[in-house]
Amino acid sequence: MFTRNLIAACIVAISTLTPTTIGNAIASSHFRCISSPSDELMDISKQLAQEAAVDRKLGRRAAQEIGISVYVHVVASSQNETDGYLSDETIYSQLQVLSSDYQPANISFTLKTIDRTINETWANGTDLELMWYSVRNGSYNDLNLWFIPTLHTLGLCTVPTADDNLDVALVQDGCTIRSDTVPGGSLNHYNLGKTLTHEVGHWLGLLHTFEGGCDGDGDFVDDTPAQASPSNGCPEGRDSCPDKPGLDPIHNFMDYSYEYVQNIASTLEILCLGGSYD
DSSP: OOEEESSSSSOSOGGGOOHHHHHHHOSSSOOSOOSOOOHHHHHHHHHHHHHHHHHHHTTOOSOSOEEEEEEEEEEESSSSGGGTOOOHHHHHHHHHHHHHHHGGGTEEEEEEEEEEEEOHHHHTTOSHHHHHHHHOOSOTTSEEEEEESOOSSSEEEOEEEOOOOHHHHHTTOSEEEEGGGSTTOSSTTSOSSHHHHHHHHHHTTOOOTTTTTTSTTTTSOTTSOOOSSOOOSOOTTOOSOTTSSSOOOTTBTTSOSOGGGOOBOOHHHHHHHTGGGO
């Protein structure tokens, strides 16, 4: 089983976020992840995809059932919902979306605890490492979710790593998500709870469908067509790599389309998802 670190999926360091890097990330008013994956993550994703291809040849459809315990940390600047103070009902709804989206991969998520912290500094996206260290629960097998109202991206997650320094990586393992992206949230086009689905894909080792553009191995998953760049909106029929087979996978969770468009993972992606838990 791989462990995870924060260096690759969506952000290298909070302090590196600038208006320039944000603006270059995607030609859209909102974005999810902003940095290129590390060489290590590319190697791990390639390994998972190769193993998934073998599984497909052998007729395997998905991993044996994997149950993941979830610890939720709501961080807000006040006890008002507009300041990020999410209700239990909202958390339940978000986890229902997550479980439904990962059901084809035989991955289920079980809520263990919800805790809430009023901390204006953390709620503003500052001192995140201290926030992670202060409230994280469980082991590497467990998914910790921090919901905060202000973040310079829609979400960020740690990713699989072969690093054996578990104590260092454990304190930041998990996903941090903007609280206005939950089901019924206030962020137009990104308020169906799919941001968490996307980020947990990174947590389990998936790359973006547009990784590498039209050249090279892309996301290493053979059944996601090559894609030159992230999708924006609902561009049905988009073919950004016309010399490669297939239309852009705009309905895939690992693209950037509006959330009402996203509803599938590919067959090989599904086979990849359990690999980091083998």
